[in-house]
Structures are given as C-alpha cells and as structure tokens.
Amino acid sequence: MPAYHFVCGSCQAQRTRICAPEESKIPVLCRLCTGVMDRAPSAPTSQVVEVLDNGLMGRVLQRPADAERIHYEHVHHHEGLKHS
Numbered sequence: 636m637p638a639y640h641f642v643c644g645s646c647q648a649q650r651t652r653i654c655a656p657e658e659s660k661i662p663v664l665c666r667l668c669t670g671v672m673d674r675a676p677s678a679p680t681s682q683v684v685e686v687l688d689n690g691l692m693g694r695v696l697q698r699p700a701d702a703e704r705i706h707y708e709h710v711h712h713h714e715g716l717k718h719s
C-alpha cells in the first residue's frame with residue numbers, strides 16, 4: 636500500500652500513514668494537538684527524519700524517511716494484533 640504524508644494545520648507536525656487509497660481520504664487528527672492534518676503534497680526528502688505514526692502505537696517512531704519498508708512491516712504487525 637502507498638504511504639501518505641500528512642501535516643498538521645495547527646502545529647505543523649508531520650505524520651506518515653500507510654493505508655489503502657480510500658482510507659487516505661479519511662481525516663487524520665494530530666496526536667500532539669488534536670488538530671486536523673492535511674495531506675502533504677509530496678513525501679519528505681530522504682535527508683529528513685520523519686515521525687512515523689500509525690495511530691496504534693503508544694509512541695511515535697522517528698526513522699529515516701527511506702525506511703518505509705520497515706515501517707510497513709511494523710504497521711502490518713500492529714494491524715494484525717488489532718483485528719485478532
């Protein structure tokens with residue numbers, strides 16, 4: 636599934652969400668200020684350390700922006716736990 640990048644309209648916090656295209660249309664709320672997050676037009680550059688947050692983890696993770704595969708596996712693992 637593709638990764639979607641969101642930026643909080645209130646505090647500019649960034650968040651990456653990996654989900655189906657239909658799910659990307661569901662509004663995302665910022666975990667820092669509960670503001671509404673907007674879709675970022677493009678992915679952060681590979682030099683940027685982004686905050687990865689699937690909304691299910693107890694804390695956010697900071698990883699290099701090119702670690703999408705690792706993040707996907709992490710998300711998939713947690714989704715499996717949620718639905719089991």
Ligand SMILES: [Zn+2]
Nearest residue numbers: 643646665668
């Ligand atoms: Zn925010």
